[in-house]
Amino acid sequence: MLLSTIYAVLFYLATAVFVVGLAYRIRLYARTPAPLNIPTTPAPITQSGVVLRMTKEVVLFESLFKSNKWTWLFGWVFHMAMLLVVLRHLRYFTEPVWFWVSLIQPFGMYAGFAMVAGLAALWGRRFLVERIKYISSPSDHLMLMLLIGIGASGLMMKYVAHTDIISLKAYILGLMYFDWQPLPADPVLLVHLSLVLILMFIFPISKLLHAPGVFFSPTRNQVENTREKRYVPSGGK
Numbered sequence: 001m002l003l004s005t006i007y008a009v010l011f012y013l014a015t016a017v018f019v020v021g022l023a024y025r026i027r028l029y030a031r032t033p034a035p036l037n038i039p040t041t042p043a044p045i046t047q048s049g050v051v052l053r054m055t056k057e058v059v060l061f062e063s064l065f066k067s068n069k070w071t072w073l074f075g076w077v078f079h080m081a082m083l084l085v086v087l088r089h090l091r092y093f094t095e096p097v098w099f100w101v102s103l104i105q106p107f108g109m110y111a112g113f114a115m116v117a118g119l120a121a122l123w124g125r126r127f128l129v130e131r132i133k134y135i136s137s138p139s140d141h142l143m144l145m146l147l148i149g150i151g152a153s154g155l156m157m158k159y160v161a162h163t164d165i166i167s168l169k170a171y172i173l174g175l176m177y178f179d180w181q182p183l184p185a186d187p188v189l190l191v192h193l194s195l196v197l198i199l200m201f202i203f204p205i206s207k208l209l210h211a212p213g214v215f216f217s218p219t220r221n222q223v224e225n226t227r228e229k230r231y232v233p234s235g236g237k
């Protein structure tokens with residue numbers, strides 16, 4: 001029961017740090033002045049054009065595609081696979097499980113492998129491409145290690161050392177509804193959960209902030225209409 005309590009406290013803390021930290025960062029981004037109109041050309045000339053550009057950026061990683069095909073391929077595969085994996089995990093948080101969450105379960109399984117493969121390739125590039133190796137900092141390596149650790153321990157549970165999913169789900173729903181239940185103590189599950197906790201704690205101070213940050217990039221989110229409309233710098237309050 002001690003273990004269940006420790007993880008429960010850690011999960012509440014991590015959730016608070018994640019939510020408040022992220023909200024704080026997003027507020028900072030939103031308030032940072034954008035003093036110049038600097039959309040990268042060819043740029044959209046209407047607001048709906050900007051929405052289309054941002055959608056292509058977020059869904060297809062368009063600017064990464066233009067800059068490097070290999071990084072784009074590995075990065076895109078990793079992110080899309082992670083999205084599927086995370087959506088697949090919703091089955092641990094919902095009762096009854098939503099229809100579309102049951103529908104994606106089989107794809108989510110393969111996505112686990114695709115996610116780890118993409119991450120491994122992104123990590124390999126930091127050793128094998130001299131130019132990238134030179135600019136890689138410890139945090140670049142550590143974030144990749146963390147995500148690979150989460151993926152590898154997840155796959156271990158799926159294919160090697162199964163955990164008691166029913167009890168785990170009861171534990172998670174218990175955390176959500178304040179009706180605490182015991183946590184299964186399998187080592188691989190504890191590793192998986194501990195790494196997820198670390199991820200939640202460090203997310204608001206890490207490079208992973210590029211996820212909300214992309215929406216605040218002036219070169220992507222500005223309309224190219226300075227001849228039609230006077231540009232007024234934003235933010236700075």
Ligand code: HEM
Binds near residue numbers: 086088113192
């Ligand atoms: C509180 C949060 C989480 C819980 C309780 C959890 C739990 C689990 C469990 C029980 C499995 C084994 C599935 C099975 O045997 O069918 C699993 C697999 C996996 N987990 Fe997590 N996990 C969490 C968060 C995450 C996050 C944030 C990621 C990715 C960033 C992740 C990545 C994976 C992967 C790649 C697999 C293997 C493929 C799959 O079964 O979908 N997990 N997780």
